[in-house]
Every structure is written in C-alpha cells, then in structure tokens.
Amino acid sequence: MSSATITATTSPKKSPKPRDLFNKGLAYLFLIVLTFASLFPLLWMISSSLKERRDVFLNPPMWIPTDPQWDNFTQLFTERAFDTVLYNSFFIAILHTVLALFFCTLAGYAFAKYTFKFQSILFGIVLASMMVPSETTIIPMFEIYRAFGLIDNPWGVIVANVASAFGIFFMRQYSAGIHTEMLEASRIDGCSEFRIFTSIVLPNLRPALASLGIITFVNQWNNFLWPLIVLRSPGEQTISLAIRTLESGARTPYELIMAGSVISIIPLLIIVLLFQKQLIGGLMDGAVKG
Structure with a gap:
C-alpha cells in the first residue's frame, strides 16, 4: 500500500467571519457590564465599611479610603x-x-x-x-x-x-x-x-x-x-x-x-x-x- 493512500486529508481551518467576531465581542461586553452592575453594591459596601461616617455619602464617592478604618470591624466585636x-x-x-x-x-x-x-x-x-x-x-x-x-x-x-x-x-x-x-x-x-x-x-x-x-x-x-x-x-x-x-x-x-x-x-x-x-x-x- 502506497503512502499516498494512507495520508489523511485535512481541510483548512476556516477563519471566523467579521460578523461572528462582532457578535462575540458584543456578548462579552454585555457580560462585563452586567458583572460590574452586579458587583457594584458589593464593592460599595466593602469600601464604605472602611470609611469614617462622614465619608460614606461623599459625592463623587471615594472608592478607596485614604485612611482605612479597620476599627469599624473591631468595634463590632468589642462593643x-x-x-x-x-x-x-x-x-x-x-x-x-x-x-x-x-x-x-x-x-x-x-x-x-x-x-x-x-x-x-x-x-x-x-x-x-x-x-x-x-x-x-x-x-x-x-x-x-x-x-x-x-x-x-x-x-x-x-x-x-x-x-x-x-x-x-x-x-x-x-x-x-x-x-x-x-x-x-x-x-x-x-x-x-x-x-x-x-x-x-x-x-x-x-x-x-x-x-x-x-x-x-x-x-x-x-x-x-x-x-x-x-x-x-x-x-x-x-x-x-x-x-x-x-x-x-x-x-x-x-x-x-x-x-x-x-x-x-x-x-x-x-x-x-x-x-x-x-x-x-x-x-x-x-x-x-x-
């Protein structure tokens, strides 16, 4: 049996169409926005737990406290x-x-x-x-x-x-x-x-x-x-x-x-x-x- 008869033919891999890439990118963008919207209350809660009382409702909000108040947690256990x-x-x-x-x-x-x-x-x-x-x-x-x-x-x-x-x-x-x-x-x-x-x-x-x-x-x-x-x-x-x-x-x-x-x-x-x-x-x- 010749080697030509046992050689497997492989079809070239098709490149994705621009429309498919656009739809996939749009889906990923939607999921990213949805994830951020879902995590927004959680992130705000964590950030506010490390703030002083006067800084909780600052506008615009301060996402990363300059002086984290870890005493907020210890106070819950001590008092x-x-x-x-x-x-x-x-x-x-x-x-x-x-x-x-x-x-x-x-x-x-x-x-x-x-x-x-x-x-x-x-x-x-x-x-x-x-x-x-x-x-x-x-x-x-x-x-x-x-x-x-x-x-x-x-x-x-x-x-x-x-x-x-x-x-x-x-x-x-x-x-x-x-x-x-x-x-x-x-x-x-x-x-x-x-x-x-x-x-x-x-x-x-x-x-x-x-x-x-x-x-x-x-x-x-x-x-x-x-x-x-x-x-x-x-x-x-x-x-x-x-x-x-x-x-x-x-x-x-x-x-x-x-x-x-x-x-x-x-x-x-x-x-x-x-x-x-x-x-x-x-x-x-x-x-x-x-």
Whole structure:
C-alpha cells in the first residue's frame, strides 16, 4: 500500500467571519457590564465599611479610603458582641440545615418510591402550600410556638419550616431517578428499609443533598422576619437582627452597618465558592431527572 493512500486529508481551518467576531465581542461586553452592575453594591459596601461616617455619602464617592478604618470591624466585636451573634447564627443555621435535610429527604423519598393511601392528595397539598405566602402563617405559628414555650428560644427558629414544601419537592424529584429495580433487588437480598436508605438511597442523593443543604443554609443565615418575631433577648440575636439593631440611636452608624454586612456575607461567599460545583451539578441533575 502506497503512502499516498494512507495520508489523511485535512481541510483548512476556516477563519471566523467579521460578523461572528462582532457578535462575540458584543456578548462579552454585555457580560462585563452586567458583572460590574452586579458587583457594584458589593464593592460599595466593602469600601464604605472602611470609611469614617462622614465619608460614606461623599459625592463623587471615594472608592478607596485614604485612611482605612479597620476599627469599624473591631468595634463590632468589642462593643456589639458580634462573636456571640456569629455563634448564634452558625448554631441556628447548621442545625436547621441538618434537620431540613433529614425530614425533606425522608418525605421526598417516600413520595417517590412508596405507594400509600392518599399519596397524590398529600403531595398535591405539599405543592399547594408553596403558593401560600409565608406572611399569612406568622400569627398561627407564633401562637403554636408560644404554647410550646419556644418564644425567645433559638429552637423556635431552628425547627420552623424544617420540612419545607420546596425541599420535599426537590428531593422527591431527585429520588424519582433512583432505579426501583435496584431497591427491589436489595429487598430480595434481605436488606432492611433502613439499610437500603442509608447504603443505596443516600449515596445516590449526595448531589441533591449538597444543593439543598447550601440553599437551606443560605436562606436560614439571611432569615430576618421570623427571628425578629421569636428572638427577643439581645444575647439570642442572629447576625441579621444584630445589623438591624445598629440603626437604633440618633445617628445611624452606616460604617458599622456596612462592616457588619461584610462580615455576614463572608461565610456565604466561602460556602458558595467551595461548593459551587456541587450546587450547580445537583440542580442540573435534579432538573434532568425530574
């Protein structure tokens, strides 16, 4: 066989058309402008947290403070007990997230893989509850929690909405993608339902658990209305309430409010940056399997 017959022919690479380059450049320009517009409040908040009070609303704004006021941050911990506030916020958010994952996973898996009486009706009620504004349930929830002695108690915030309709629906959609034949084979082999759930179901639900855990933690960390109603003592406040109390007084310390806001978003930024792949992957897989 001659070498001519085995020589692969390659077509010349086409150069991009000017119109394609223009469209791509326009898309990049739009994304740059959109990114800057999204980061503008964050950059202004960080800049204002390092300013003196009189420099916060300068016009034109001073983006880089000439004399950074790092005392704005230390003052929050020395005078405003932000160390206790951060502990309360982590304690409430972490326990709430763990309980929410536990109950939502159990309910979602049951709706997806078990058949029981009134199953469709109950799941329809769960979906319908997503359409009810949360503000309409505040008064009856307050009366119930007061009867159980959970007012001015962190557990009154932790156990609230641990079995959310969104979490149950999310885990149900993801659990539906688990092969029923695999579960039946495990039952034939003598595995108990608890063993099937812990050894087969949970490993398959790991991306969904990561996504729902991040979403739940972020929502609980930023929760303001219900903790405002339940938590009365200053020593039980979360970070969202502590930032709100900074506004009390004749002169609003905007520099301290901005410093407290910067502190509040640092844990969220770290969590999202570390687990962004799990978050996006879990949401995308759940959408495809659902």
